[in-house]
Amino acid sequence: MPLRLVPRNLLKHPLRSLLTLLSLAVALFLLCLLRSLVVALDAGVRGAKSDRVIVQSAVSLFVFLPESYQEKIRQVEGVAEVMGWTWFGGYYQEPANFFAQFATDSELLFSMYPEIQIIKGDARDFLADRRACIIGDQLASAYDFDIGQSIPLIGGLFPRVDGGVWDFQVAAIYRSNSSNVDRKSLFFHYDYLQQSREEGGVEGPPGIGVFVVKVKEGEDPLAVMGRIDALFENGPQRVQSCSEAVFQAQFVSMVGNIPLFVGSLGGGVFLAILLAVVNTMLMSAREQVRDIGIMKALGFTNAAAFWVILLQGLLLALAGGGLGILGAHAVSEPMAQALGAYFPGFAVSRETTVVGLVISLAIGVLAASVPAWRLSRLSTVQTMRMEA
């Protein structure tokens, strides 16, 4: 097969090939980033531990639960441990600097979440200091925070009455090997929040956001969830328990049905690009009718002619798609920084790269196979007539 016909024909109309290549690149760039967004959203759900259950208010996630529930839940059959988990909703210097902060029962945090591993500093320093906090390694690198430093936060949900800031001392930096624990969060002592509220220096709702329940080994989480829900059936506040996975998924659906949205968006982009490439391939194939006739006269088979055309589509699609995928990788890091805590774990994964390449390949094959097939079946005599 005269393989050199493949690049030569693509370079014959450099502008046309370049434009097609660029449109492919842009499309694959977008598709990869879109997919990475969905993956990031999904990761939290999939990384969830099945032995952890979240208890939240039956009314809404934003309605807090009484502190007294903690002890009551602990008594429920099948419950190993219960920890409070309260969304703090503060920001650092300005609202745009958004990352998640949680007030938890610090002495329980590490046993409830073995995913959280201290990589710098000491967990004991954290437990010893009332105003200490631990922060994720990605948060630390994003703002250049380090051990011993204090992070002033403006309380969003819990503003200080005097208008001042909250101060948290960084005692340790953690890392998480699971996508359900964000590496850009800050954890501090619930006691600190609670005392501040009691002293009256702070506004904001009383109680605890949600409870994280660890189910005893061998117990059925569903049964435990049922018992907890039943316990508060008659108030004072009804609760609704769900698995950690479902809890994480709530956030996904809160941002709208993103996967579906992204899916249809991706489908549209795919179709548009496919049409553009089909157009290019048809034009280019028409110009090669005579070449195919010559090849046939020299003794080349239909298959050789088919591949000469098909490979042009494939090469164009892979080059364009590859460029787009490379581009997506290039902006992956800054994108992750910019999206910050909204999409923890955003990254263009190897799987996304493979999916992108497969999509490029599919576009190439789909766009080129029809012209390749039609052209390859023309005889020399037919091509001569078409020329005339």
Add this chain to the structure above:
Amino acid sequence: MTERIIALSSVTKIYTRGGESLVVLDHLDLEVARGGFCALMGPSGSGKSTLLNLIGGLDHADQGQVEVAGTNIEALDGSALAAWRAETVGFVFQGFNLIPVLTARENIELPLLLAPLSRKQRRKHVDDALELVGLADRADHRPSQLSGGQEQRAAIARAIVTDPKLILADEPTGDLDRESADQILDLLARLNSELGKTVLIVTHDSLAAERARRVVHLDKGRLVDRSEAALAPGGGN
């Protein structure tokens, strides 16, 4: 008795267009001896190209036998026919020859890609062919950078690079000025006399036909052999 390289018997080719059928070749017989140089003439639309394409295995007859170089090519299927063509026939067409995105050298190399040859061997064959047609200094030019005569010479080089027994040329001088046309005819004559190739050439040009050792005329689907003995002192082609 000289060996026949082309033996057509009772070949019929009919085109049907819009319910009307056109008998282009009507029970036509033709024999060409190995090593012959034969010109095929006839009015436009008389079926010269059709006949040449049949002999080269580019087209199929509706009836009759087409035996070329000892093979009944009507019996071959698509890929067998392609392989047969690559081995047996070299084509030269009019203005339908070179692939524009390839250089002269690459065009000439094309048919060699079908043979089990090393890159070095291919290069050697291409160099020899370029030398033969006097295009060694234009080897790396694209067709658009060649004159019409040079293009045809490159096409001839490609037709002979695989060392086929038979050269089929359809109006190879049609677009050329007298001088270039003569060069092409000289070249074809040399291929015939020096390399022993059988050459069958379709032409309108009577000067071109004079170079052949035999001229046959195609008219109304039949052949009229006018000059078999007269123009060929060697005779018997």
